[in-house]
Amino acid sequence: MANSILIKAATLVNEGKQTVADVLIKDGKIAKIGTQLSAPEAKEINAEGKYLLPGCIDDQVHFREPGLTHKGEIYTEAKAAVAGGITTYMEMPNTVPNALTQELLADKYQIAQHKSLANYSFYMGAGNTNLDEVLKTDPKNICGIKVFMGSSTGNMLVDDEKTLEGIFKNAPILVATHCEDESTVRHNLQLFKEKYGDAITPEMHPIIRNEEACYLSSSFAVDLAKKHQTRLHILHISTGKETFLFDNKTALADKKITSEACIHHLWFHDEDYKTKGNWIKWNPAVKTIEDRDEILKALLDDRIDVIATDHAPHTKEEKQQTYLNAPSGGPLVQHALNAMLEMYKQGKISLEKIVEKMAHNVAICFQLADRGFIREGYWADLVLVDLNASYTVKEDNILAKCKWSPFEGTTFHSEITHTFVSGHLAYEDGKFDESVKGQRLTFSR
Template identity: 50%
Template sequence: MTSLLIKNARIVNEGREFEGDLRVRGDRIEQIGSGLSARDGETVRDAGGRWLLPGVVDAQVHFREPGLEHKGDLATEPAAAVAGGVTSYLEMPNTKPPTLDNDALEDKYRRAAGRSRANFGFYFGASNDNLENVKRINPATTPGLKIFMGASTGNMLVDDPAILDAMFRECRVPIITHCEDTPMIDAEMAKARAKYGDDIPVDLHGVIRSREACIKSTRLAIELAKRHGTALHVLHISTAEELMLFEPGPVDGKQITAETCVHFLHFARPDYATRGNFIKCNPAIKETSDRAAIIRAVAEDRVDVLATDHAPHTLAEKEQPYLTAPSGLPLVQDFLSCALQKVHDGHFSLPHLVKKVAHAPAIRFGITERGFLREGYFADFVLVDPDAPFTVRREDVLSKCGWSPFEGETFRSRVAATYVNGQLAWDGRQLVGAPQGRRLAFAR
C-alpha cells in the first residue's frame, strides 16, 4: 500500500487554518498533525507553505454524456475539473436520453467508471410522466431529484401542478430545483422580438429571463417544500430578492438550502458588452447590485453552497446570434481560482470558502467520507499556490468545448496539485496517471 507524506502545508479545514502535515496511506488520510516524520519507503512532498484544502465538491455540473458528447463527456470534463481542484462532482440529468429511470442512472455510473478523473454522482431527473419512477428511487444511488421548474431541454420541464405537488410529496431524496417561470420568460421574449425582431441584444438576457420569473418560481418551490416537509435545494440563485427567502445559518439541519454559482460572483450585466453570448446562461447574469448581494449572502451563510453549473457548448454554437446561441458556460477548470479572488478581496475568509465548496455540499447531499480533511476519510485534497498569478488562455482549456468565459482574466492563485483517492491527478501543469475517480456513496 502506497504511503505519502505532505509536509509544511497551510492546512485549511473545518473553520481552521494551521501549519501542519498530512499523511496518506492507500486511498485514505491516515494522519494529520505537525512534525510528522517520514517512514521508510514513504514518498514525501514539501508543500512549501502552500494551502492544503479538501477537494472541491462541485454539486452542479452538466458533463453532456450520453447524447451530447460533441460538447463534453465523462472523460474530458472531469479532466478539466481536477485541473481546477474539483475532486468530486454531482452531474445533472438533462442528457440524451435524460436520466428519468434507474436504468439510465446506472448507465451513467457505468460510463464514468474507469474514465472519470474525479469522483462522481448523478442526479435523477423529473418529468411530467415519470412520477412512478421517482417513487422507486433508491436513496443510496443518487444525491437528489432534479426538477426543472422552468425552461428545459427535451421533456424535463415539470409544469403540471398536480405532478409537481406529488413529486414534493413522494420524493425520498433532496429535491434540487431550477427555478424560472416559463410563461413570464415567454412574455418578455415576445416583447423583445416585437421591438428588435431577430436581432435582440444579448444584454437583454437578464431582462427576458427576468428576476420576477426567478422569484415567482423560487417562492413556489419553497411553498411546496414547506407544505410537504421536503428537503429542498434551490440552484443558482441570481437575484437579490430571492436571497431574502432563505435563512442564514449553518447548513446542518436546514430543510431548505440555497446555492449560487461562481459566475454570479464574478460577472454582471455590464460584462455582456465584452463577453456577449459567452456569459449567456440560465438563470441569467443580472445587475451589479445582484452580484454584490450574492457575495454578501455567501458571506453571511444565507447561501449554503457554491458551485459552477458547468455547461459546455461548442465555440461554433456560442458564436451564433443571441436567439440561437445556447445558454451555459464551461467553468470547472477555473472554479477555485475564481472563487479565491473573493477571499483575496476580503469578502470572506479562506475557511469560509472551503465550507461553501467542500464541507457544505458533502453535508447537504450526505456524501460519505469526503468533503473534509479528516483521518480515515478518502484522500481527496488540493494544494493551492496562493501567490501565483496566471491569465486564463484558450489554449490551456481542457474542456472539450475549448474555450472559457474567463479568457484574458488574471487570477491570483492557482491549483498546484490535485489528489483523488490518494493519487496525484494534476501536478499544476498537466494531468497525471490513469483516472482514479470513484462512484460516490450517499449516507441515507
C-alpha cells in the same frame, strides 16, 4: 506503504481555521494529521508555503454525455475539474436521452466508472410523466432528484402541478430545482420579439429572464417544500430578492431548504454583456451588480449554503450564433476555485469561507459519506494551492473540450499545483496520472 503519500508542512484550511501540519495518505484515506510525521516509504511532497484545502465538491455540472459529446464528455470535463481543484461532481440529467429512467441513469454511472478522473454522482431526472421511476431512486447511492421548474436545455420542464406535488410530497431524497417561471419568460420573450424581431441582443437576456421569473418560481418551490416537508435545494440563485427566501438561523445539517450560488453570478454582472455577449449567457441570467453583491452578502451570512459552477459547455460555433439561437451555459470547472481565490485576494471572502462553501457544506447538504473535510479516516480528496503563483487563461491551457472560457484573458493570482482524488495524486504541476479513476459517491442517509 506503497500506496502512501506524505504531504509535509502545508497550511491546512479546514473547519474554520488554518494550521500548519503534515498529512499522511494511505490506501486512499487520510491516515494521520500531525507535525513532523515520518513515513520513509511514502512519496513525500514538500508543501511548505502552500495551502492544503479539501477538494471542491461541485453539486451542479453538465458534462454532456451521453448524446451531446460534441460539446463535452465525462472524460474531458472531469479532467478539467481535477485541474481546477474539483475532486468530486454531481452531474445533471438533461443529456440525450434524458436520464428519466433508472436504467438510463445506470448507464451514466457505467460511463463514469471507466472514464472519470474525479469522484462522481448523477441526479435522477424528473419529468411530467415519470414519477414512478423517480420514486425508485436509492438515497444511499444517488445524489438527488433534479426538477427543471423552468426549462434550461433539453426537454425536461416540469410544469404539471400534480406531478410537482407528487415529487415534493414523496421524494425519498433531496430535490434540486432550477427555478424560473416559464410563463413569465415566454411572455417577456414574446414582447421582445414583437419589438426587436431577430435583433434581440445578449444585454436583453436578464430582462427577458428577469427577477420576477426567478422569484415566482423559487418562492413557489419554497412554499411547496414547506407544505410537504421536502428536502429542497434551489440551484443557481441569481437575484438579490431570492436570497431573502432562505434561513441563516438553523444549523445547516438541520435545514430542510438550502440554496446554491454559482461562480458566474458571483463574478459577472449585466454590464459585462457589452463585452462578453453570449459567452456569459446562462439560465438563470447574470443580472445586475446589485444582485451580484447581494448574492455574495447572502453567501457570507449563510443564507446561501454552497458554491457551484453549473458547468455547461457548448461549442464556440453554437455560442457565436445570434442571441435567439445561441444556447445558454458555459464551462467553469477548471477556473471556479481560482475565481474564488481571486475574490479572496480582493478581500471579498476568506479562505475558510471558500472551503466551507465549496467543500464542507456540500458534503453536509448532501450527506456525503466521509468526504468534504480534512479529517483522519476520511477519503483524501485534497487540493494544494500556491497563492504566490499566477497564470493567464488562454485557449491553449483550457482543458474543457469546447476550448473556450468566459475567463479567457483573465490572470489569476493563484495556482492549483496538486489534486488528490480519493488518495490518488491525479494532477501534479500540470500533468495528469489517469491510472486510477474516481469513485462513485455514497451517502449517509
